[in-house]
Amino acid sequence: MHERNLPPPPEQRLESVLTVSSDSLVPCAGCGKPFAQRRPNHRYCSPACRMAAFQAKQGKDRAERDAKVRLKLREAIELLEDPTP
Numbered sequence: 389m390h391e392r393n394l395p396p397p398p399e400q401r402l403e404s405v406l407t408v409s410s411d412s413l414v415p416c417a418g419c420g421k422p423f424a425q426r427r428p429n430h431r432y433c434s435p436a437c438r439m440a441a442f443q444a445k446q447g448k449d450r451a452e453r454d455a456k457v458r459l460k461l462r463e464a465i466e467l468l469e470d471p472t473p
């Protein structure tokens with residue numbers, strides 16, 4: 389019987405969010421709530437806010453694209469349905 393040296397289970401300890409006093413507080417680009425900015429390129433208070441903003445932007449882009457496609461489709465359908473005189 390072989391015994392394997394299994395690595396110890398990884399302990400992931402989340403840093404406590406309560407100890408943020410020295411960090412600069414900036415308004416979240418998503419919800420506007422002030423949060424501790426730990427990196428200069430951080431603009432959102434949480435990954436959820438970042439995702440929400442990203443998806444909102446994507447949804448807007450998609451909506452605009454859908455509108456254009458819908459217009460083209462309508463033109464195409466009208467061309468197809470229009471009996472040639």
Ligand SMILES: [Zn+2]
Pocket residue numbers: 416417418419420421432433434437
């Ligand atoms: Zn936020």
